[in-house]
Every structure is written in structure tokens, then in C-alpha cells.
Amino acid sequence: WCATAVNKVGEVLDGGWEDCSDNQEYCEQTDGKCFTVTAKDCVLPFKYKGVWVETCTIQNSVNKKPWCATAVNDNGEVLDGRWEDCSPENKDYCNQTWGHCESTCESLQDGNTTCSFEFTGESKLGIKTPAQFGNCDDESGPCYLPNDCNADCENGCENFLRSEILF
Numbered sequence: 001w002c003a004t005a006v007n008k009v010g011e012v013l014d015g016g017w018e019d020c021s022d023n024q025e026y027c028e029q030t031d032g033k034c035f036t037v038t039a040k041d042c043v044l045p046f047k048y049k050g051v052w053v054e055t056c057t058i059q060n061s062v063n064k065k066p067w068c069a070t071a072v073n074d075n076g077e078v079l080d081g082r083w084e085d086c087s088p089e090n091k092d093y094c095n096q097t098w099g100h101c102e103s104t105c106e107s108l109q110d111g112n113t114t115c116s117f118e119f120t121g122e123s124k125l126g127i128k129t130p131a132q133f134g135n136c137d138d139e140s141g142p143c144y145l146p147n148d149c150n151a152d153c154e155n156g157c158e159n160f161l162r163s164e165i166l167f
Helices: 148-152
Strands: 046-048 051-053 067-069 083-085 100-107 113-119 122-124 127-129 132-135 160-165
Touching: 046 067
Parallel strands: none
Antiparallel strands: 046 051, 067 083, 100 113, 100 160, 113 132, 122 127
8 A cells, every 4th residue: 555645744644545556656656755847856845035945836936836946055945947847746745734733721710611722834835824823712713623622621621732733
């Protein structure tokens, strides 16, 4: 078997695998590599204009297609002319990183429980969404977990910490 879907740290997602004999071409790209349209390896992450980029990016793309570095200097900066458009056959992890939520539950003196979250942010085509903080009951937030503290803190939960990777 081989992985067909992994998270940003390379762990296989539930159901994210296939028998290689059923889909050999798909399974040939399972080592976490991303490729260009000419089958060169992308160098990820890389620095572009002094900022680390973790995925293929559309930043300053003339043709509006994602691209990646094919060579970088000792500081990780893209070398002049050493980049190419990313292959449209690349897996999702070549174009996106997924955010991570951490929720903190606190039991209040009145018996209620509050739940707050920290979202690490994510990146899609090299454009980053910044970290966010808020209340788990906020439906518009990236970490809407209205029952997160209720289920886990029935017997009190001062500084209970729960982590969850969103996919």
C-alpha cells in the first residue's frame, strides 16, 4: 500500500491510502515530494522576498499558476531563475498547509466552563492566514468547537488543554 493523502507533517490521513497495484502512478509520488511541470523536485520550504513559503505559491505569478523554487541559496532564498510552475498533478499538501487548533477550558467559580482557542493559521498557495484567538462558541471562527469543554470537563477542568488538527 501507499499513502494518497497526508497531513502537513507527512502522517497518513484516515482512509488516505491505496493498494499500489491499483494506482501505481498515484503511488509513485508518496514520499512527500512536490514537482514542477517538468518533473523537477520543488524545494520546500523556501524563502521568497525574505519570507518563508511552505507550499507552491501564486505570489507574483505572471500566469496565475502556482510555482516553487527548484534551487535555493544557503539562507533558503530562491535563486534567480531557479523556479518553475508546480505540476497540476501534485497532491494537496503541495499547495496547502492545514491549521491546528488548541482549546483551553477553564472551570469558573459559578460552575460554568469557558472554552478559548488558539488557531495556528494555515497557508494556501503560499498565502498565509495569520494565527487567531477566540471563543470556541464563535461560529464564525476557525475553531468552532461548542461542546469541546462540556464533554471533556464534566468534573472540572482548570487549564485543560486539547489539541486537534483540522482537515
